[in-house]
Amino acid sequence: MTDYTPAHVGTVTKYVVVESFDITPADLAIRGYEISQGAMIKETCFGLVVSGKEEDVDRIVRGLRLMDPDHIFVKDRGFPPGDSRRCRANLGGARPGYNGLEFEMTVIPFVSHGLEELKKRDAATIPPPENPLEYTSLDITRLKNLMEAQES
Amino acid sequence: MAKVFIYPATSLILSDMVARFGHNPLSSATAIRERVQTAGLESPPLQITPEEPKKGLKWAAVEVPAGVRGRMSLYGPMIEACEAAIIINDADLAFGCMGCARTNELIKFLVHQKPIPRLELNYPKNEEEGVKFVAAIKRFLAELGGAK
Numbered sequence: 039m040t041d042y043t044p045a046h047v048g049t050v051t052k053y054v055v056v057e058s059f060d061i062t063p064a065d066l067a068i069r070g071y072e073i074s075q076g077a078m079i080k081e082t083c084f085g086l087v088v089s090g091k092e093e094d095v096d097r098i099v100r101g102l103r104l105m106d107p108d109h110i111f112v113k114d115r116g117f118p119p120g121d122s123r124r125c126r127a128n129l130g131g132a133r134p135g136y137n138g139l140e141f142e143m144t145v146i147p148f149v150s151h152g153l154e155e156l157k158k159r160d161a162a163t164i165p166p167p168e169n170p171l172e173y174t175s176l177d178i179t180r181l182k183n184l185m186e187a188q189e190s
Numbered sequence: 191m192a193k194v195f196i197y198p199a200t201s202l203i204l205s206d207m208v209a210r211f212g213h214n215p216l217s218s219a220t221a222i223r224e225r226v227q228t229a230g231l232e233s234p235p236l237q238i239t240p241e242e243p244k245k246g247l248k249w250a251a252v253e254v255p256a257g258v259r260g261r262m263s264l265y266g267p268m269i270e271a272c273e274a275a276i277i278i279n280d281a282d283l284a285f286g287c288m289g290c291a292r293t294n295e296l297i298k299f300l301v302h303q304k305p306i307p308r309l310e311l312n313y314p315k316n317e318e319e320g321v322k323f324v325a326a327i328k329r330f331l332a333e334l335g336g337a338k
Contacts, residue, residue, distance in 0.1 A: 039231040039232060039233070040231070040232045041230075041231065041232065042229060042230050042231055042232040042233070042237065044226060044227045044228060044229055046227070047227045048227070049227075050223075053202070081267055109205040110203075111203065112204055112206050113201075113202045113205035113206060113215075113217065113219065114205065114215075114219035114223070115219050115223075116218070116220070116223040116236075117222070117226055123234050123235035123236075134235075135200060137283060138198065138200050138201070138202075138283040138284075139202060141282070141283045142201065142283070144247075145203065145313050145314060146202075148316060148317055148319065148320030149203055149207075149320050149323065149324060150313070150320075151317045151320045151321065152317075152321040152322075152323055153324055155210030155321045156321070156324055156325060159321075161325040161329050161332075162329065164321060164325035165322060166217060166322065166323050166326050167311060167314075167319060167322040167323055167326055168312070169277040169281070170310055170311065170312045171310050173216055
């Protein structure tokens with residue numbers, strides 16, 4: 039084993055993912071470059087990777103979110119942009135971890151709709167979602183309907 | 191500002207929701223970042239060294255495979271530090287080898303054992319479920335108090 043000397047120590051990296059009818063990753067990148075001031079910005083197919091000092095990254099993310107608050111999503115990333123251990127330019131194929139992001143991109147439109155609706159409706163008036171741990175018995179009416187559908 | 195453990199720990203949606211509503215999400219990225227930015231022995235790709243399975247002994251017994259213990263060295267400290275948790279139960283994206291599967295079971299077990307506020311959800315499958323999903327998270331995080 040050899041010694042490991044880390045690069046970009048003390049920096050923070052964040053993904054800025056856009057799923058919007060109005061904003062493209064290119065629009066986001068242009069706005070990101072305008073307000074970057076010292077942070078590293080990489081444009082990707084799903085949005086941006088922003089890396090730099092924590093206060094710079096937070097400021098850029100706040101600025102980018104204003105473009106379309108309900109359709110821009112942000113999460114932390116462990117590796118800096120272009121890191122040879124993760125970047126698909128070196129590895130080939132999809133970046134490890136992209137499968138999860140790809141799946142959540144299919145759910146994000148529903149979440150964006152939820153965020154938009156919550157601006158018009160009070161969260162307290164919206165019924166809770168079903169508890170996935172709660173066992174629900176088969177409703178007798180539904181059972182009857184299933185039997186009738188089988189018989190017909 | 192409460193520390194909220196999210197499961198799946200790599201979830202973009204949960205990480206964003208927790209930060210958006212003023213709290214601190216505990217995700218695997220921050221644990222990996224600590225290792226990637228700490229000098230030591232070269233151990234690509236995630237800088238998980240042979241020391242990690244030893245640290246994982248705190249949460250999993252010695253006969254448990256090293257893969258589970260190594261992963262627990264990332265998630266164990268986050269579960270100990272968290273003040274609340276949001277769990278998505280139908281997260282198929284968290285599938286993987288037996289190491290991942292058993293670690294996921296252990297993570298859920300440890301979170302359920304801890305007496306903290308916990309929100310159990312499934313991914314929304316349509317727009318109305320999306321509204322309920324976001325409203326539930328917003329209510330849960332508001333009840334924690336101290337949002338930034």
